[in-house]
Amino acid sequence: MVAVAFYSITGQTKKFVIKTGLEAHEITDELPQYEMKEDYVLITPSYQDFMMDSIVDFLNFKDNKKKLVGIIGCGNRNFSDLFAQTAKKLSVTLKVPILYLLEFSGSTEDVQNVRNIIKKLNNGETTTQKVEKPKELRNKISFLSDYR
Numbered sequence: 159m160v161a162v163a164f165y166s167i168t169g170q171t172k173k174f175v176i177k178t179g180l181e182a183h184e185i186t187d188e189l190p191q192y193e194m195k196e197d198y199v200l201i202t203p204s205y206q207d208f209m210m211d212s213i214v215d216f217l218n219f220k221d222n223k224k225k226l227v228g229i230i231g232c233g234n235r236n237f238s239d240l241f242a243q244t245a246k247k248l249s250v251t252l253k254v255p256i257l258y259l260l261e262f263s264g265s266t267e268d269v270q271n272v273r274n275i276i277k278k279l280n281n282g283e284t285t286t287q288k289v290e291k292p293k294e295l296r297n298k299i300s301f302l303s304d305y306r
C-alpha cells in the first residue's frame with residue numbers, strides 16, 4: 159500500500175486530503191520528525207522556502223526521502239511562474255515525479271484524479287513521468303536543493 163503524507167499551513171491542503179477520503183499522515187510544525195513506514199506520496203502546498211522548514215525536517219528524518227515515490231503539489235496559479243514552486247523544487251532536487259498539480263483545496267475532478275493516481279500506485283503501476291527542471295526555476299533552486 160502506498161501511504162500519503164501532507165503538510166498544510168492555512169488548511170486548504172488538509173481540506174483537499176479530507177475530500178479524497180485517503181488515510182494520511184499530517185506533517186506538523188510541532189513534531190515534523192515522523193517516520194513513514196512504507197512508500198508514500200507527499201501532498202504539499204507551495205510557499206517560499208523559509209516557510210517549509212517542517213517539510214525539510216520531515217524529509218530528512220530516517221528514510222523518509224528514500225520512501226517518497228511521488229509529489230502532489232497544491233498552489234495558486236496567480237503565482238504564475240512560481241505556481242507550485244515547492245512541489246517543483248522537491249521534484250527536481252529529490253528526483254521524484256510530480257504526479258499532479260492543483261489549486262487550493264481542489265475541484266471535484268482533482269479529488270477523483272488524485273484518488274485514481276493513488277489507486278494505480280497501489281496496483282503497482284509506476285509512473286513514467288519525466289522530471290525536468292522547471293524552466294522558470296532554472297538557476298534559482300534555493301536551499302531545497304540541499305535535499306539531494
Ligand SMILES: Cc1cc2nc3c(=O)[nH]c(=O)nc-3n(C[C@H](O)[C@H](O)[C@H](O)COP(=O)(O)O)c2cc1C
Nearest residue numbers: 166167168169170171203204233234237241242262
Ligand atoms: C504567503 C503565501 C505565499 C504563497 N506562495 C505561493 C507560491 O509561491 N506558489 C503557489 O503556487 N502558491 C503560493 N501560495 C498559495 C498557497 O500555496 C495555496 O493557497 C495553498 O492552497 C495553501 O495550502 P495550505 O492552506 O494547505 O497551506 C502562497 C500563499 C501564501 C499565503
